[in-house]
Amino acid sequence: MLTKFATVYPGHIDLPDHGQNATPANDRRFNNRELAGVFGKAERVAQVMDKGGWHSLWMAEHHFQFEGYEVIPNLMMLAVHLSHMTKDLKIGCGFNIAPMWHPLRMAEDFAMADILTKGRTIFGVGRGYHTREVEVFGAPMLDQNANRELFEEQVEIIMKAFHNERFSHQGKHYTLPPAVPYRGYTLKDLTLVPRPLNQPVETWQPIVSASPRAMDFMIKHNIKGAVGGGAATMQAGPMTAYRDAAQRAGKDLQLGENLMLGIFFHLADTKEKAIKALRPLYEEHAKMFAPLGFLPGATQAQVEAIGRRGGWDAAGVPTLDHYMETGAWYAGPPEGLVAYLKELEARYPGMEHINLSTPMATPEAVMLEQFQWVSEAVMPHFAKARATIAA
Numbered sequence: 197m198l199t200k201f202a203t204v205y206p207g208h209i210d211l212p213d214h215g216q217n218a219t220p221a222n223d224r225r226f227n228n229r230e231l232a233g234v235f236g237k238a239e240r241v242a243q244v245m246d247k248g249g250w251h252s253l254w255m256a257e258h259h260f261q262f263e264g265y266e267v268i269p270n271l272m273m274l275a276v277h278l279s280h281m282t283k284d285l286k287i288g289c290g291f292n293i294a295p296m297w298h299p300l301r302m303a304e305d306f307a308m309a310d311i312l313t314k315g316r317t318i319f320g321v322g323r324g325y326h327t328r329e330v331e332v333f334g335a336p337m338l339d340q341n342a343n344r345e346l347f348e349e350q351v352e353i354i355m356k357a358f359h360n361e362r363f364s365h366q367g368k369h370y371t372l373p374p375a376v377p378y379r380g381y382t383l384k385d386l387t388l389v390p391r392p393l394n395q396p397v398e399t400w401q402p403i404v405s406a407s408p409r410a411m412d413f414m415i416k417h418n419i420k421g422a423v424g425g426g427a428a429t430m431q432a433g434p435m436t437a438y439r440d441a442a443q444r445a446g447k448d449l450q451l452g453e454n455l456m457l458g459i460f461f462h463l464a465d466t467k468e469k470a471i472k473a474l475r476p477l478y479e480e481h482a483k484m485f486a487p488l489g490f491l492p493g494a495t496q497a498q499v500e501a502i503g504r505r506g507g508w509d510a511a512g513v514p515t516l517d518h519y520m521e522t523g524a525w526y527a528g529p530p531e532g533l534v535a536y537l538k539e540l541e542a543r544y545p546g547m548e549h550i551n552l553s554t555p556m557a558t559p560e561a562v563m564l565e566q567f568q569w570v571s572e573a574v575m576p577h578f579a580k581a582r583a584t585i586a587a
Contacts, residue, residue, distance in 0.1 A: 197548065198541050198578050200251035202456065203567065204290055204553045205241055207234045207255060207268035211557045215476030216508045221483040224263040231267050237560050238274060239281055244564050246282035248571030252318060253278070254288035254422075254551070259296075259329045265484050265556060272309040272317060279313035287313070290422065291322030291402060295335035295343060299350040300372070303357040303388055310392040319392075320400040320422075321354070323347045325488055345369075348413060355417050357388040358397045400456070406434035411441035420454040422551065424524065435544060452544025458551040460519075461526040461533060463569050470527035471516065473562075478516040478525065479508070480557040493518075525555075530573035537574070 209230055213219055242253050255274060258266035268274060275287035292302055302321075309317040323343055324330040330337035337343055349367045356363040362385040365372040373383040401414055403421040414421060415438075423434045435452055442449040462477070464470035486494050486502045493514050494502070501511035519525045526533055537550060552570060554563045 197545075198537055198550045200549045201570070201575055201578075202250065202252040202254055202288065202549060202551045203241075203245065204254045204256065204458065204551060205238060205563075206266045206556065207238070207258065208266065208557055209234055209264040210237075210559050211264060211480065214557055215479040216483070216502075216513075217506050218476070218480070220503055220505060221263055221265070221487075222503065224265075226262060226264045231262070231264060234267050235274070235277075238268070238278065240560065241563060241567070242278045242282050242285055242287070244567050245571075246285040248568060249575060250285060250567070250571070251549070252286040252288045254290035254318075254320075256290055257293050257296075258326065260332065263484075272305045275309050275317040276312045279316050284316075286316045286318055288318040288400065289320040290400070291320040293324040293330065294321050294347050294350040294354075295324055295330050295337070296333040297350075299353040299370070300357060300386075300388070302350075303354045304390075306397075307358075307388060307390045307392045310394055310397075311390060315394040318400065319397050321347075321351055321419075322402050325490070344409075351413075351417060351419075355397075355399075357386075358392055359395065362387055403434045403438065403455075406437040408437070408441065411437050412444065414438070415441045415445045415447065420456070422456045422458065424458045450544075450546025453546030453548075455544075455547055456549035456551050457540065457544070457547060458553060459526055459536075460524065460555045461552050461566070461570075462554070463528070463530055463533065463566055463573075465529060467528040467532070470529070471520075474525070474527045474555070475516050477555045477558050478519070481555040482513070484556050530569060533570075533574055534577045537578070 209226060211224070238255065245253055255268050255271050256266055257269065257271050259269050261267050271289040271292060275289065278287050294302065306317065306319050324337060327337045330343070335343070335346060346369055349369050352367070353365050353370060353372065356365060364385045373386050375382055396418065399417065399419045400422055401419045403410070403423045421434065421438055435455060438455055439449050439451055439453070460481070462470045462474040464473060482491050482502055485491055486499045491499070491514065498511050498513045501508055501513055516525060516527070520527060526536055540547070540550070554566050
């Protein structure tokens with residue numbers, strides 16, 4: 197049953213123009229005051245969601261984005277701040293990019309956030325996908341095998357630190373602690389100070405390729421999965437892959453259990469109005485993510501076309517209508533979204549979390565309006581299930 201409504205705000209500013217005929221992504225540049233405005237925006241989004249009964253607001257860790265798309269560098273610091281401005285809303289780290297951190301610094305920072313927010317910060321880890329970020333911080337991104345190898349060892353360390361009074365680790369990248377003298381003895385183990393109070397630590401990770409190695413690793417560490425729309429809504433995709441990995445580990449999970457499905461949406465009185473409003477926002481979203489490999493089905497020639505003004509139709513760039521057909525995007529009245537979510541409930545009986553997100557570059561006023569509309573016209577249709585779970 198769907199009982200927990202969430203959204204993702206990756207930290208975009210209010211861009212002055214949108215769509216394929218607007219400024220190309222690589223030509224955007226904003227001043228520091230404009231970029232810093234995302235924190236006030238995050239405050240207002242969090243407060244509207246908190247009042248509306250949403251479960252969680254997820255944000256994304258990114259660096260160096262003068263283009264204004266994703267400009268929040270520290271999720272746990274912002275989570276602590278937002279917890280002081282809200283009452284019940286949880287703040288999700290979607291995601292702390294482990295290769296850009298020392299794993300023990302990440303573990304310490306989350307433990308503090310867990311304590312200071314009284315358990316309202318949700319831990320999340322990812323491998324990253326921006327070379328400008330990961331490689332600049334001295335970790336591999338171009339070499340995907342090296343990136344995954346480093347990430348997996350880091351997560352092993354973090355889990356040891358979270359869940360053990362004392363721990364040590366010897367691996368390819370880290371020896372913790374080093375055998376050094378300290379106050380008259382030689383270090384043999386460490387204790388994370390502080391450790392998270394809420395144990396075991398609820399941990400999430402994005403699911404992209406859904407490879408058996410990735411799924412087995414997540415199940416091994418009891419990591420829950422956040423999946424996008426489109427192919428993820430088909431039972432042949434990540435939903436089934438995650439359940440199959442659980443079965444390999446001797447765990448019996450329902451389809452969709454411990455997973456959160458993401459859908460981009462826009463509500464309007466009619467489908468036609470919603471599509472008209474959503475199309476330029478979809479195109480801005482494509483401009484940001486297609487060059488990074490996150491526009492499924494786009495060819496290299498189409499990605500190159502997306503980097504230019506206009507001409508997308510001639511290049512055959514996948515359209516909003518295409519992704520609406522896959523189920524990744526929804527545009528229409530609230531009752532249509534309710535019906536779609538009910539279909540997903542039936543298809544994935546174990547799924548409790550649903551991520552309804554406004555696309556990249558949606559203006560703040562529109563975001564607040566859309567979240568309020570979901571609170572009033574969509575979430576009440578799932579209130580009985582939420583009340584049952586709470587009881």
